[in-house]
Amino acid sequence: MRATWNLLEKSGGAGVRMSDIAKAAGISRQAVYLHFPTRAELLTSTARYMDDVHDIDGSLAASRAASGVERLDLWVEAWGNYIPKIHGVGRALIAMRDTDEAAAAAWGDRMQAVRHGCAAAIGALEKVDRLKAEFTSETATDLLWSILSVEMWEKLRFECGWSQEDYVLRMQRLTRNSLVG
Amino acid sequence: MRATWNLLEKSGGAGVRMSDIAKAAGISRQAVYLHFPTRAELLTSTARYMDDVHDIDGSLAASRAASGVERLDLWVEAWGNYIPKIHGVGRALIAMRDTDEAAAAAWGDRMQAVRHGCAAAIGALEKVDRLKAEFTSETATDLLWSILSVEMWEKLRFECGWSQEDYVLRMQRLTRNSLVG
DNA sequence: TCCTTTGCTTGACACCGTGTAAAGTTGACA
């Protein structure tokens, strides 16, 4: 899993074959299949492993503790800064989605978890009556979740050349401007 | 190209093979290669063909004629309503990006054209001094372009279940709230 | 010491989809 992680990180998630991973791990290609039945399984296991190492729960603690607009800000920051860490695996999983049912499900699950984070931030906003009137909590969550998607991050970071700091700052402003009333 | 179009439209852009297209067109798989050297070439030709049929220039005329905030609104509407028409081909091209250089370039080109549309809308906003002070025209264009990306449309339309009307309306509000001062 | 288990190795192969190649058919047109 560490080999997978390394390769995906440096390649940005594309063009990493099972044989590359095996070579990097110092074992034969077949040996990889002794541990992980499919490529999708290897990727999702690696993702879980990365969550462990990065202590995702810990890094989201600050945002969970806050409330109202501050909570939104902290959530955007926390998740926004987590994206680059998982980006390699994410990209690989996203690429497999079209052809591989298991990959689609795995990535869908992870994104559903992110959606819960978004819903919680929106909930906090509603609690202090600062959610713009035009939104239901549902649609606001949809919007926040889409804005904070990995795809959008990729576009802004790589195609537009934004720095990570810029990204977080501007996403905080964007979400505040569009959701907070 | 019509066969390609049909298939990609009904499949949402995934899982359409050269042989499927050939069958749908009523010719052999090899005959397809007599007309289009590669899959990427077929897809991009189809995209151009669709632009022709849809008269993309015509449908953008209204937004080009307007100015200021109205121009932004009309641009969001025009492009937002064009996305579903090209979505099938777009998805297929996006999926090929990781492995196929030509597909990446073709899709990049098309998106660059969209970016010009975004830049023009931002320019119109600047001309009447309504672009929020926090933005350069560059970063505002980046943001508008990313918000109006096909990926974001997919997410809102399919994963969040928004209707096309909702999508356009809410994107108009979002862009106004976040860009117009 | 022998036997078994565990974790690997090598090598071969099936499947899929893209793309290439070659030889043959059909119909239009000069």
Next chain:
DNA sequence: TGTCAACTTTACACGGTGTCAAGCAAAGGA
């Protein structure tokens, strides 16, 4: 009658995933 263009069928190369089988080496218990 001959030629050309569009197409057909058949076959194959390639790359990547996943499967299968036989074998090997080290650890550990009886």
